[in-house]
Amino acid sequence: MARSLYLSLVAAAFHLVNLSCVSSSPAPRPNAVAAGPAVVNTAKLDGVTYSNKGIAGFGLIPSNFRESTGDTLGGIGSAMAIKLGTYKSNGTSVSGTFVVHPDRGFNVDGTVDYQARRHEIDFVLTPYYGTSSLSFSAAQNTLKLTYKKTILETERNNTKTSGLDSEAVRPASNGFPRVPLADPQMPIASTVENHLSLDIEGIAFNSDGTYWLSDEYGPYIYRFSTDGVLIQTIQPPTAILPFNSVGALNFTSEDSPTTGRGANQGFENLTLDPDSKILYAMLQSATIQDGGDDKETARYTRLVAYDVADLSINPELVGEWVVPLPLSSKDKVLACSEIIMVKPGVFFALARDGDGHGGDDNNSKYKNADLFSINSATNIVGSKFDNPANPIAKSGKLDKSITPANYVSFISYVDEDQLSRFGLHNDDPADQTLIDAKWESFALAPVNELAFPDDYFLFTAADNDFLSEQGVSLGVPFNAGLNVDNQFLVWRVTLPGVNKASICRSLGITC
Numbered sequence: 001m002a003r004s005l006y007l008s009l010v011a012a013a014f015h016l017v018n019l020s021c022v023s024s025s026p027a028p029r030p031n032a033v034a035a036g037p038a039v040v041n042t043a044k045l046d047g048v049t050y051s052n053k054g055i056a057g058f059g060l061i062p063s064n065f066r067e068s069t070g071d072t073l074g075g076i077g078s079a080m081a082i083k084l085g086t087y088k089s090n091g092t093s094v095s096g097t098f099v100v101h102p103d104r105g106f107n108v109d110g111t112v113d114y115q116a117r118r119h120e121i122d123f124v125l126t127p128y129y130g131t132s133s134l135s136f137s138a139a140q141n142t143l144k145l146t147y148k149k150t151i152l153e154t155e156r157n158n159t160k161t162s163g164l165d166s167e168a169v170r171p172a173s174n175g176f177p178r179v180p181l182a183d184p185q186m187p188i189a190s191t192v193e194n195h196l197s198l199d200i201e202g203i204a205f206n207s208d209g210t211y212w213l214s215d216e217y218g219p220y221i222y223r224f225s226t227d228g229v230l231i232q233t234i235q236p237p238t239a240i241l242p243f244n245s246v247g248a249l250n251f252t253s254e255d256s257p258t259t260g261r262g263a264n265q266g267f268e269n270l271t272l273d274p275d276s277k278i279l280y281a282m283l284q285s286a287t288i289q290d291g292g293d294d295k296e297t298a299r300y301t302r303l304v305a306y307d308v309a310d311l312s313i314n315p316e317l318v319g320e321w322v323v324p325l326p327l328s329s330k331d332k333v334l335a336c337s338e339i340i341m342v343k344p345g346v347f348f349a350l351a352r353d354g355d356g357h358g359g360d361d362n363n364s365k366y367k368n369a370d371l372f373s374i375n376s377a378t379n380i381v382g383s384k385f386d387n388p389a390n391p392i393a394k395s396g397k398l399d400k401s402i403t404p405a406n407y408v409s410f411i412s413y414v415d416e417d418q419l420s421r422f423g424l425h426n427d428d429p430a431d432q433t434l435i436d437a438k439w440e441s442f443a444l445a446p447v448n449e450l451a452f453p454d455d456y457f458l459f460t461a462a463d464n465d466f467l468s469e470q471g472v473s474l475g476v477p478f479n480a481g482l483n484v485d486n487q488f489l490v491w492r493v494t495l496p497g498v499n500k501a502s503i504c505r506s507l508g509i510t511c
């Protein structure tokens with residue numbers, strides 16, 4: 001098909017930006033299909049038309065797969081990136097290594113003392129653009145996944161981290177916030193030697209190989225070394241921190257606080273602009289004071305931006321915008337599980353219900369990779385809205401002084417025509433071919449076809465919540481009563497105006 005012989009431009013990870021790197025390049029293969037795959041639908045944002053060209057690949061990791069520590073691999077979709085320097089094309093396929101990060105282990109029966117860890121998984125994508133339906137097993141040849149290794153993470157003094165609920169608070173260390181490596185008050189598990197509690201939902205790599213993780217307890221953003229050791233901690237503005245009724249911080253995920261992020265509604269998403277070195281994180285839904293205690297009013301969430309160009313100082317909050325999340329047909333807010341930068345000011349958002357395999361219902365009505373732009377939105381950084389006494393959206397009604405981000409619906413995961421091309425479906429029956437409920441991550445990389453310089457692969461993975469009948473957690477077998485594989489999908493998209501060279505930089509490659 002339209003594969004060019006152009007060798008490995010690009011990339012390893014997710015965010016893009018703007019510049020253009022396609023110049024003098026080998027001519028496309030004579031037999032290339034000039035039209036490329038057909039456009040399924042488009043979305044218009046800031047005057048630019050973005051195209052969805054459908055699913056190009058599907059793969060999975062079986063629900064009972066165990067990683068090198070002996071635990072079920074599970075939950076990997078929580079955070080994903082492409083490892084720096086690994087993305088390449090050979091004219092037929094693209095390949096690379098995913099770095100994935102589970103959240104806090106198997107926690108159907110309560111949180112567990114699960115040490116945070118990242119896994120490396122090699123992939124080979126051989127895209128399929130045909131319209132006829134592949135069988136479910138043949139479809140899995142389009143995205144081949146091979147587990148490589150696991151790196152366990154530690155915090156101060158080489159201490160293991162924990163997935164246990166954070167019932168206690170460790171005091172801030174000396175020098176915070178002036179000393180860049182000093183910690184703020186930290187969420188800790190009171191029952192296991194005060195280990196740092198982590199529930200990781202986002203990952204973004206710096207060009208030096210150190211990486212940022214976003215978390216739901218703090219909600220904090222942590223930087224770790226390549227070896228998996230905590231380096232520094234970013235504490236968000238007061239409006240986002242979980243304060244109880246007596247004005248004290250309480251990081252538990254069991255109850256929502258009086259103000260700040262709701263329980264289990266922390267920083268879900270993290271994306272880094274490789275050029276400006278601005279790190280963006282978005283709350284999964286509104287803070288409590290902004291209407292976050294109710295699905296009917298939790299619509300107005302916040303996107304924050306930190307300047308991480310100089311890692312020798314404490315990263316400064318440089319931007320804060322309001323993003324209106326989509327609503328279901330019953331006017332319930334569809335929380336956002338992931339963002340990734342497309343180009344400066346423009347992001348993909350993964351907004352969805354919790355239905356599908358492993359979810360409450362088999363029939364998912366909304367699972368989308370949508371687009372939003374903050375180019376015309378009000379930057380509320382440093383304003384009165386950083387004080388929880390001044391909500392941006394009291395009872396879910398947006399303050400009139402704020403222009404929110406422009407949010408448009410784009411790619412639907414529950415498109416039966418697209419799913420059936422890969423042997424998948426939505427709704428009954430609840431078998432292995434039912435699309436997973438909890439899609440939670442994105443990575444973005446160029447397709448590297450000369451005829452289509454604006455085409456990219458949007459990789460996305462689901463979090464199976466460790467649902468396996470043959471699971472192992474901390475060395476102990478468990479039966480979650482259901483087998484849900486970790487599914488991966490790849491969409492092909494046209495993103496005009498994206499700077500390919502910048503995407504290449506974010507992937508640690510040149511083009």
Ligand SMILES: *[C@@H]1O[C@H](CO)[C@@H](O)[C@H](O)[C@H]1NC(C)=O
Nearest residue numbers: 078079202268269337338440
């Ligand atoms: C964003 O949030 C979801 C949690 O729902 C997480 O799974 C996802 O991986 C996060 N984003 C990134 C870039 O990892």
Ligand SMILES: *[C@@H]1O[C@H](CO)[C@@H](O)[C@H](O)[C@H]1NC(C)=O
Nearest residue numbers: 090091092093094095124126
């Ligand atoms: C590209 O890589 C794929 C997967 O490893 C392989 O099957 C294919 O033969 C390679 N193609 C070329 C042209 O080298």
Ligand SMILES: *[C@@H]1O[C@H](CO)[C@@H](O)[C@H](O)[C@H]1NC(C)=O
Nearest residue numbers: 155156157158159170173194
């Ligand atoms: C790390 O060890 C030092 C020296 O024993 C101690 O003073 C400090 O409190 C420890 N830090 C943490 C976070 O446990």
Ligand SMILES: *[C@@H]1O[C@H](CO)[C@@H](O)[C@H](O)[C@H]1NC(C)=O
Nearest residue numbers: 167168169250251252254255
């Ligand atoms: C935080 O709240 C939880 C649940 O309400 C409670 O069990 C815990 O003791 C509180 N922790 C602190 C430090 O107040």
Ligand SMILES: *[C@@H]1O[C@H](CO)[C@@H](O)[C@H](O)[C@H]1NC(C)=O
Nearest residue numbers: 360361362427428429430431
């Ligand atoms: C999902 O489908 C299965 C049949 O595969 C059925 O037993 C189950 O009741 C369905 N769940 C819901 C919530 O309808």
